[in-house]
Amino acid sequence: MPHEVRAVVAVKKGAPVEVQTVVVPDPGPGEVLVAVQACGVCHTDLHYREGAITDDFPFLLGHEAAGTVEAVGEGVTDLQQGDYVVLAWRAPCGGCRSCRRGRPWYCFDSRNAAQPMTLLDGTPLTSALGIGAFAEKTLVAAGQAVRVDPAARPEAAGLIGCGVMAGYGAAVNTGNVGRGDSVAVIGCGGVGNAAIAGAALNGAMKIIAVDVDGRKLDRAERFGATHTVDSRGADPIEAVRALTDGHGVDLAIDAVGHPETFRQAFYMRDHAGVLVQVGVPTPETTVELPLIDVFSRGGAVKSSWYGDCLPSRDFPFLIDQYLYGLLDLGAFVSETTSLDRVEEAFAKMHRGDVLRSVVVL
Structure with missing residues (x-):
């Protein structure tokens, strides 16, 4: 019935x-x-x-x-x-x-x-x-x-x-974050903070939260951000490089999906670093980058669909992490x-x- x-x-x-x-x-x-x-x-x-x-x-x-x-x-x-x-x-x-x-x-x-x-x-x-x-x-x-x-x-x-899996998976499944890595996350809403939490759980050494809202940056520290950058008052690319001895990060995650945040994530990577885009862009959005920079910087540029997750595997694991007090x-x-x-x-x-x-x- x-x-x-x-x-x-x-x-x-x-x-x-x-x-x-x-x-x-x-x-x-x-x-x-x-x-x-x-x-x-x-x-x-x-x-x-x-x-x-x-x-x-x-x-x-x-x-x-x-x-x-x-x-x-x-x-x-x-x-x-x-x-x-x-x-x-x-x-x-x-x-x-x-x-x-x-x-x-x-x-x-x-x-x-x-x-x-x-x-x-x-x-x-x-x-x-x-x-x-x-x-x-x-x-x-x-x-x-x-x-x-x-x-x-x-x-x-x-x-x-949705949101937690998308962010966590962007860092862990798509970005393959590991022990000792440096990570920058642009956009500290639910997805971005889940990416920060995933990076922290997987042993990242330095996790830099980037946003234009001080309230969100404060929240990011609760999830494991070791440093924050308020991009209203600083160039986020230069700020991230300054926090990584001038090199840039191993993994940059764009949790916004805007052309400017994508560009920032691209250039705040170290050589051979990885950019993961998990923020969803609007259909008309386009990005323009010098092809020589795409070639010469190496590494990888990836999009993350639903954190590249397998729900039957990842959901019970994340629930266990929550119940163990780790997430x-x-x-x-x-x-x-x-x-x-x-x-x-x-x-x-x-x-x-x-x-x-x-x-x-």
Whole structure:
């Protein structure tokens, strides 16, 4: 029997979100129904509301979520009712050319639920990142629900589903940060601070946080930054070089996705250093660099998709790090809120007042 639940819907481009009643089907083959316990408010949800990702309105927003499995569909054998899960927006198919080559983190046919969730009048909803978790219940592909230790608080655990995983993975999986490395992270929001935390956990010796907001730089120190650079009052490239004996860093992470921050990250690397871009640019963004500099500086320039993660492997590991006291997921949670206050949470996020607002259901 379909379920009628309260959920946050973006009806049209740029309009305030609305809490409406939506219809969630029972799970079909390969699907699971999840009762959502908490869901983080991410910039990506705001991008959906503003029509910056697609124009497939109306959207069912929310994707950084933890909850419990309420029902499973035919053929689902590795999950059962009552399992505590974090939702992932990548669920490797196992059969595409990338999965067959042993690179499931680049899966080209990631799984989502086959059945749509709808408005009461039957209008299909586009689920943000294939999840749609600003809702009391949501329907996802079984591979999107990753079982984790139920001791983890849902408002902290859910953040692994997007921002924390993206930042941590940018440093660890994509950037291969190691013991003794020097790292610079530009942009100290949720993703940037997760990159800082990942670098610290993996033994980086010097971690330099770069931002234009002093509040964010203060937060970055809590996650492991050893130095901070306020780029409003200093050239960040020169400042980073000054902190690394004039050499630059082994790994520079652009967690903003702007042409200027990309250029800064490119030039604050040491020779043969690595640049990882994890900040999501707008579609019209372009970057121009002298090709001789790209050639002569060596190293690598990489983009990081979802922290190049494998959710079934990485989510339980990060939850364990949290429970062992090594990864302070609770520090990412600035406030908890409700479905009715998501629009207010968007405004706080846009102003930089919060690291993460988390909707608790």
